[in-house]
Amino acid sequence: MRKPIIAGNWKMNKTPAEGAALVNELKPLVQDAECDVVVCVPATDIYAVSEAVKGSNIHLGAQNVHFAESGAYTGEISADMLLALGVEYVIIGHSERRQYFGETDETVNKRTLTALNKGLIPIVCIGETLEERETGKTEEVLRRQTVEGLKGVEDLTKLVIAYEPVWAIGTGRTATSEQANETIGFIRKVIAETFCPKCAAAVRIQYGGSMKGSNAKELMAQEEIDGGLIGGASLKAPDFAQVVNYNK
Ligand code: PGA
Numbered sequence: 001m002r003k004p005i006i007a008g009n010w011k012m013n014k015t016p017a018e019g020a021a022l023v024n025e026l027k028p029l030v031q032d033a034e035c036d037v038v039v040c041v042p043a044t045d046i047y048a049v050s051e052a053v054k055g056s057n058i059h060l061g062a063q064n065v066h067f068a069e070s071g072a073y074t075g076e077i078s079a080d081m082l083l084a085l086g087v088e089y090v091i092i093g094h095s096e097r098r099q100y101f102g103e104t105d106e107t108v109n110k111r112t113l114t115a116l117n118k119g120l121i122p123i124v125c126i127g128e129t130l131e132e133r134e135t136g137k138t139e140e141v142l143r144r145q146t147v148e149g150l151k152g153v154e155d156l157t158k159l160v161i162a163y164e165p166v167w168a169i170g171t172g173r174t175a176t177s178e179q180a181n182e183t184i185g186f187i188r189k190v191i192a193e194t195f196c197p198k199c200a201a202a203v204r205i206q207y208g209g210s211m212k213g214s215n216a217k218e219l220m221a222q223e224e225i226d227g228g229l230i231g232g233a234s235l236k237a238p239d240f241a242q243v244v245n246y247n248k
Contacts, residue, residue: 002204004035004220005160005227006244007061007123008234009091009208014041016048022237023052029241031057035227037244039234040091040123043077050086061089064097065120067110079118090115091229093149094125095166105148112159113152122159123229124149125208126187130167139186146190156191156199160206162229163187168209170231177215180207181222188224213242220246 014022019041030037040061041049050060066076082090092115093108108124115122126145128138142163150156163184165175175183184205192200207219208229219225233239 002202002226005038005204005206006033006035006216006246007038007040007089007091007160007162007206007227007229008240009040009063009094009229009231010042010045010234011063011096011231012042013235014045016045019045020048020052022235023049023056023058025237026241027053027056027058029237030244033057033244034247035244038089038123040089046082046085046087053086059088060086061091061123062087063091063094065090065092065111065115067107067114079114079120082120083118087120089121089123089160091162092122092124093145095127095164095169099166105145108145108149109151112149116153116155116158123162123206124159125162125164125229127162127164127166127169127209133165133167138183142183142187143190146187147194150191150195153195156195157202160204160227161187162206162208164208164229166209170210172210174210174215174219175207177218177222177225180219181224184222184224211243213239213246216243216246 038059038061040063062082065079092111097103112122128141132141168175188200204226206227206229207225211228211230212233
């Protein structure tokens with residue numbers, strides 16, 4: 001019932017030419033994918049990649065969006081600007097933005113509401129730090145990020161959630177598939193209690209954090225896990241294709 005979705009998060013990597021080349025190499029490798037395939041690229045790559053994905057099953061995503069319609073926000077990018085270039089998805093509240101760029105649950109919520117109003121599909125990231133996990137705060141943190149970040153969202157099925165334990169991002173340290181499954185189950189429970197049981201059952205929740213070809217199959221076999229947000233392993237076409245084709 002929930003269609004799996006594998007999204008690459010290129011972070012601050014690839015020039016436009018490199019991005020287009022990566023997508024051109026990727027296209028034949030993922031053309032028979034049974035899941036939704038997305039690449040979330042740096043803003044400067046959006047135009048080149050939007051041309052490269054044309055006619056393929058690869059969907060285009062951005063890595064952030066501002067909540068205002070337009071105006072005096074130097075360095076920011078609006079939803080309309082993304083939509084004009086064929087962007088469909090947008091990552092919101094990635095832990096790196098929370099850690100280095102002052103992103104809070106409140107700004108995540110504002111960006112999410114704007115993205116949804118405009119017809120973009122937000123990939124809203126939540127996740128606990130190592131310290132939070134070790135001091136028993138995982139559930140409290142995830143509950144707060146979910147409830148505050150998604151406040152006022154009318155139709156939760158129009159977005160995707162990415163559960164990314166911060167300690168597993170770029171560290172080679174993956175949550176075990178049972179850990180990831182259990183935690184995503186908890187997020188679903190919070191959504192059922194706070195929003196509605198029906199949308200909790202329908203919303204797609206990805207796992208992210210050192211997910212790669214060698215562990216994708218096991219993670220994806222878990223009942224609660226509907227996809228992956230892939231950093232490092234999305235930067236080379238064969239590596240990303242291996243994740244996308246996890247069931248082959
Ligand atoms: P990683 O990054 O796959 O390199 O751990 C995931 C992410 O930050 O989205």
